[in-house]
Amino acid sequence: MTAKRSPGRQVLLQGNEAIVEGALAAGCRFFAGYPITPATEISEVMSYRLPAVDGTFIQMEDEIASLGAVIGASLAGSKSMTATSGPGFSLMQENLGFACIAEVPCVVVNVMRGGPSTGLPTNVSQGDVMQSRWGTHGDHPIIVLAASTTQDCFSLTVRAFNLSEKYRTPVILLADEVVAHTREKIYLPHPEEMEVIDRIRPNMPPDWYIPYEDNSRGVPPMSPFGEGYRYHVTGLVHDVRGFPTQRSEEIVGFMNRLFRKINQNFFDIQQINEEMTEDAEVIVIAYGSVSRSARRAVREARERGIKAGLVQLISLWPFPRQAVEPILRQVRAVLVPELNMGQMSREIKRVNQGQTRIETLNRIDGGLIGPSEILTRLLRM
Amino acid sequence: MQRYEIRLSGSGGQGLIFAGIVLAEAAGIYDGKFVCQTQSYGPESRGGASKAEVVISDEEIDYPKSVKPDLLLAMNQKSCDSYFFDLKPKGILVVDSTFVHQIPTTRATTIPFTQLAREKLGKEIGANIIALGAIAVLSGIVSLKSLEAALMNRVPKGSGDFNRKALKLGIEAAKDAMNQKLGIEEYEDSADQ
Numbered sequence: 001m002t003a004k005r006s007p008g009r010q011v012l013l014q015g016n017e018a019i020v021e022g023a024l025a026a027g028c029r030f031f032a033g034y035p036i037t038p039a040t041e042i043s044e045v046m047s048y049r050l051p052a053v054d055g056t057f058i059q060m061e062d063e064i065a066s067l068g069a070v071i072g073a074s075l076a077g078s079k080s081m082t083a084t085s086g087p088g089f090s091l092m093q094e095n096l097g098f099a100c101i102a103e104v105p106c107v108v109v110n111v112m113r114g115g116p117s118t119g120l121p122t123n124v125s126q127g128d129v130m131q132s133r134w135g136t137h138g139d140h141p142i143i144v145l146a147a148s149t150t151q152d153c154f155s156l157t158v159r160a161f162n163l164s165e166k167y168r169t170p171v172i173l174l175a176d177e178v179v180a181h182t183r184e185k186i187y188l189p190h191p192e193e194m195e196v197i198d199r200i201r202p203n204m205p206p207d208w209y210i211p212y213e214d215n216s217r218g219v220p221p222m223s224p225f226g227e228g229y230r231y232h233v234t235g236l237v238h239d240v241r242g243f244p245t246q247r248s249e250e251i252v253g254f255m256n257r258l259f260r261k262i263n264q265n266f267f268d269i270q271q272i273n274e275e276m277t278e279d280a281e282v283i284v285i286a287y288g289s290v291s292r293s294a295r296r297a298v299r300e301a302r303e304r305g306i307k308a309g310l311v312q313l314i315s316l317w318p319f320p321r322q323a324v325e326p327i328l329r330q331v332r333a334v335l336v337p338e339l340n341m342g343q344m345s346r347e348i349k350r351v352n353q354g355q356t357r358i359e360t361l362n363r364i365d366g367g368l369i370g371p372s373e374i375l376t377r378l379l380r381m
Numbered sequence: 382m383q384r385y386e387i388r389l390s391g392s393g394g395q396g397l398i399f400a401g402i403v404l405a406e407a408a409g410i411y412d413g414k415f416v417c418q419t420q421s422y423g424p425e426s427r428g429g430a431s432k433a434e435v436v437i438s439d440e441e442i443d444y445p446k447s448v449k450p451d452l453l454l455a456m457n458q459k460s461c462d463s464y465f466f467d468l469k470p471k472g473i474l475v476v477d478s479t480f481v482h483q484i485p486t487t488r489a490t491t492i493p494f495t496q497l498a499r500e501k502l503g504k505e506i507g508a509n510i511i512a513l514g515a516i517a518v519l520s521g522i523v524s525l526k527s528l529e530a531a532l533m534n535r536v537p538k539g540s541g542d543f544n545r546k547a548l549k550l551g552i553e554a555a556k557d558a559m560n561q562k563l564g565i566e567e568y569e570d571s572a573d574q
Binding site: 178181183184295299368370372 | 401402409410416445446
């Protein structure tokens with residue numbers, strides 16, 4: 001075996017720029033969006049990086065149309081993405097549901113800022129955690145990942161594309177103002193060092209293609225439009241051929257498959273990062289930019305002799321219950337710092353079922369929770 | 382070196398975020414250290430408060446923002462007043478004496494960056510680069526060679542000479558300020574005796 005001839009390279013990038021690099025590395029060739037602080041740089045950089053790789057960038061009239069265009073491009077066979085912040089993410093909810101039910105792979109980046117409404121455009125927040133889970137109406141499964149560093153922005157964007165292609169589902173990548181605007185030295189791997197997954201295409205002749213037929217994976221093969229595989233795409237609950245149905249067994253079969261394809265692959269999707277948890281008596285559960293403050297706080301607490309640990313949530317939804325539950329049982333107390341009134345702590349409390357003491361630390365003034373605030377709480381726990 | 386924190390503050394439009402990026406690139410890519418550069422700014426495109434921070438470390442950086450800056454650059458009075466008390470006990474305060482007239486400590490390094498830019502470069506927009514040169518000398522955290530290389534890599538074509546000149550101005554001004562300070566300290570020492 002020869003040694004790697006062209007390894008990756010180190011660059012100084014902003015989180016938003018790293019998201020673009022991650023998308024391009026994952027094979028994204030279509031972006032439609034409407035610029036919004038603090039996600040603007042994603043559109044900006046895409047506007048010149050995509051054409052350079054024979055991709056397409058469109059600035060749409062709004063965020064509703066943006067996700068619409070992304071869904072269309074994905075159906076036509078392009079890996080597609082859009083990026084926005086709170087107000088735009090609200091507008092996208094309708095089409096997000098469409099992407100769920102029509103099983104269209106796509107990646108939606110939401111760089112969270114203070115809300116509700118136009119809120120605090122330049123300030124950091126984690127207020128869209130629950131919206132990312134339940135923003136679109138109707139019962140639906142969804143995959144949501146949360147980035148905390150610039151390196152994460154790159155690798156989790158790649159992962160978001162991989163999961164969306166693998167399971168034919170929209171994947172939401174949550175970043176926040178701090179993550180998106182922090183510039184860091186990161187490692188951009190060579191394409192050969194990365195795993196890139198593409199959707200499975202039908203291998204039967206077009207006439208035999210049944211677009212929504214179940215299989216063991218629960219994920220039907222997907223053909224790009226324009227290659228002879230003709231099928232119907234709708235937001236109505238549909239039968240295996242893609243046409244609206246009212247028949248109970250077809251509705252139940254379809255909805256169960258939608259959930260099954262995510263649920264049966266839970267362990268592939270679940271992702272957390274544990275630090276110093278083996279002998280921990282108190283732990284901090286954090287995600288996004290706050291997990292960086294928590295990391296420092298935990299290290300400082302250890303220096304003071306407190307057996308503290310950190311659990312960083314990377315996949316937020318489906319909630320990484322199997323990984324978190326044993327840790328909850330093992331510790332004396334848990335602190336959940338987040339930049340909202342307690343959205344993730346609510347889920348952790350639900351999983352905890354009253355077994356371990358859960359404390360919350362919430363900040364909603366547009367500032368980041370600092371290490372000292374977390375440390376102060378850890379010292380008292 | 383565990384962790385060195387620099388905060389560049391002033392008003393929007395003074396080029397502080399750009400200066401922060403160049404500093405981070407010099408230390409991170411050219412000097413090979415770990416760096417994090419963050420910023421905060423208001424919704425206005427210019428005129429509002431602006432702040433860029435650079436954390437430089439030999440280890441991986443957890444918290445990306447500054448906790449207690451080792452060096453604070455204040456390009457106007459308001460930022461000097463707001464952030465001076467965040468500075469580490471023996472931290473370095475550098476002010477643009479063009480705009481900062483009430484200086485909170487006698488240990489501050491005062492250089493009229495904007496005035497220098499106006500007089501020596503013919504326009505105010507070089508003030509951030511002059512300040513960058515000065516910071517590099519005063520902190521010693523980044524090599525001047527790396528800083529120049531990073532700067533040349535980031536500035537638009539055709540403005541290389543202007544920016545190189547600005548950087549040199551800052552380096553010289555900081556060296557003068559340091560010598561002057563040494564002089565004062567020597568005088569104080571001799572006066573003690």
